[in-house]
Amino acid sequence: MYTVPEGKIIKVGVLGATGTVGQRFIALLESHPYFAVHALGASARSAGKTYALAANWKQTTPIPSAVRDIEVKPCAPEHFKECAVVFSGLDADVAGDIEGAFRTAELAVFSNAKSYRRDPNVPLVVPLVNPFHLNIIPQQRLLHSPPLKKGFIVTNANCSTTGVVIPLAALERAFGPVESCIITTLQAISGAGYPGVPALDIFDNVVPYISGEEEKMEWETLKILGELADPAGDGTLAFDMHAHTPLRVSASCTRVPVVEGHTETVSVRFARRPAPSPQQVREALAAYTPVVQSVACPSAPRHAIWVHEEPDRPQPRLDRAFQQGAGVSVGRVRQCQVLDIKFVVLSNNVNIGAATSSIINAEMAILKGLVAV
Numbered sequence: 499m500y501t502v503p504e505g506k507i508i509k510v511g512v513l514g515a516t517g518t519v520g521q522r523f524i525a526l527l528e529s530h531p532y533f534a535v536h537a538l539g540a541s542a543r544s545a546g547k548t549y550a551l552a553a554n555w556k557q558t559t560p561i562p563s564a565v566r567d568i569e570v571k572p573c574a575p576e577h578f579k580e581c582a583v584v585f586s587g588l589d590a591d592v593a594g595d596i597e598g599a600f601r602t603a604e605l606a607v608f609s610n611a612k613s614y615r616r617d618p619n620v621p622l623v624v625p626l627v628n629p630f631h632l633n634i635i636p637q638q639r640l641l642h643s644p645p646l647k648k649g650f651i652v653t654n655a656n657c658s659t660t661g662v663v664i665p666l667a668a669l670e671r672a673f674g675p676v677e678s679c680i681i682t683t684l685q686a687i688s689g690a691g692y693p694g695v696p697a698l699d700i701f702d703n704v705v706p707y708i709s710g711e712e713e714k715m716e717w718e719t720l721k722i723l724g725e726l727a728d729p730a731g732d733g734t735l736a737f738d739m740h741a742h743t744p745l746r747v748s749a750s751c752t753r754v755p756v757v758e759g760h761t762e763t764v765s766v767r768f769a770r771r772p773a774p775s776p777q778q779v780r781e782a783l784a785a786y787t788p789v790v791q792s793v794a795c796p797s798a799p800r801h802a803i804w805v806h807e808e809p810d811r812p813q814p815r816l817d818r819a820f821q822q823g824a825g826v827s828v829g830r831v832r833q834c835q836v837l838d839i840k841f842v843v844l845s846n847n848v849n850i851g852a853a854t855s856s857i858i859n860a861e862m863a864i865l866k867g868l869v870a871v
């Protein structure tokens with residue numbers, strides 16, 4: 499493993515820097531031990547302005563002084579060529595073409611958009627779950643036309659998927675495969691970006707539909723919890739989509755009048771009989787230590803999963819800022835009369851659901867020697 503020498507600065511760029519996720523990147527990177535923001539990109543509406551003028555800043559901390567006067571550039575690779583890492587918070591409508599062009603220009607892209615999540619050579623990485631999926635990057639480079647030396651794309655997951663796969667990974671590590679999982683989400687309005695859902699739609703209301711969200715959750719969970727395998731034994735890697743035991747996931751997604759923090763109610767059935775007890779599940783969740791913690795990624799949370807004993811937790815307003823939103827909070831672990839166990843999970847959709855995941859993924863890729871720094 500590569501170790502970033504003390505005092506070394508790694509230049510990074512942020513695409514979609516003015517948006518909800520982009521602003522969170524900027525806020526988090528301000529105190530990062532070795533990443534320094536070097537270039538910012540957004541649409542033609544913002545390009546040419548200083549960041550302070552272009553961004554309608556909505557974070558609870560002030561705009562970092564180091565970025566206030568940086569000129570926002572169009573999202574073209576030539577403006578980012580000095581960046582070892584490029585984070586993307588681009589709108590999905592444009593992310594596919596722009597991120598693809600950045601990869602072709604030999605840049606390392608860590609994306610929040612859905613555009614490449616289903617690509618068989620692009621890892622879909624929730625850093626507290628499957629950082630070993632980064633191992634497909636050399637193959638991704640090789641299969642690119644022309645083959646690449648440095649460029650690649652890593653995606654992170656849909657924010658609701660992220661919240662649920664962390665406890666599911668902990669349960670699978672402790673008790674073996676989960677067979678079925680039924681999820682209902684209560685998603686915050688910040689998940690829809692800015693300005694997001696109109697006030698007249700969400701105030702005093704619950705909207706029981708988020709376009710494409712249920713399908714993403716049901717599919718992404720299988721890629722993330724699956725293995726990166728070599729099915730033909732010829733060195734060609736492929737994601738096995740949890741093939742060792744079929745995993746059935748059913749998601750129902752709703753939008754609720756919460757600003758930040760996605761709540762999800764989750765019921766699971768294990769393959770193993772007898773199933774673990776609620777107390778065994780609580781202990782396994784609390785004990786879960788992801789690899790990114792043991793290799794000291796600076797943005798990894800100290801507790802991947804915080805297990806609440808109080809009967810009325812987790813709650814978005816109380817728990818979304820815990821550990822800067824880098825872990826998840828679980829509570830109400832109890833017996834399920836239909837499947838085996840049910841619980842509630844709360845994750846910060848803009849932090850571990852988006853920007854924090856990309857940052858830890860980049861830290862891990864650097865430690866693995868996959869990024870030219």
Ligand SMILES: NC(=O)C1=CN([C@@H]2O[C@H](COP(=O)(O)OP(=O)(O)OC[C@H]3O[C@@H](n4cnc5c(N)ncnc54)[C@H](OP(=O)(O)O)[C@@H]3O)[C@@H](O)[C@H]2O)C=CC1
Nearest residue numbers: 514516517518519540541544587589590610611689691692
């Ligand atoms: N919000 C969340 O909780 C999560 C979001 N995501 C994903 O992250 C991405 C960003 O989401 P979010 O921050 O919420 O979205 P926003 O709508 O808040 O921000 C979108 C960003 O994309 C930029 N942009 C839009 N059009 C163009 C263009 N033609 N060329 C260059 N830049 C453009 C905008 O720049 P400008 O200001 O100049 O218009 C802005 O910086 C999306 O793909 C989303 O699906 C993933 C997980 C969670």
Ligand SMILES: N[C@@H](CC(=O)OP(=O)(O)O)C(=O)O
Nearest residue numbers: 610611612656657685689690
């Ligand atoms: N759709 C999610 C956020 C998001 O943008 O997800 P994705 O990156 O999968 O499109 C939400 O509204 O909360």
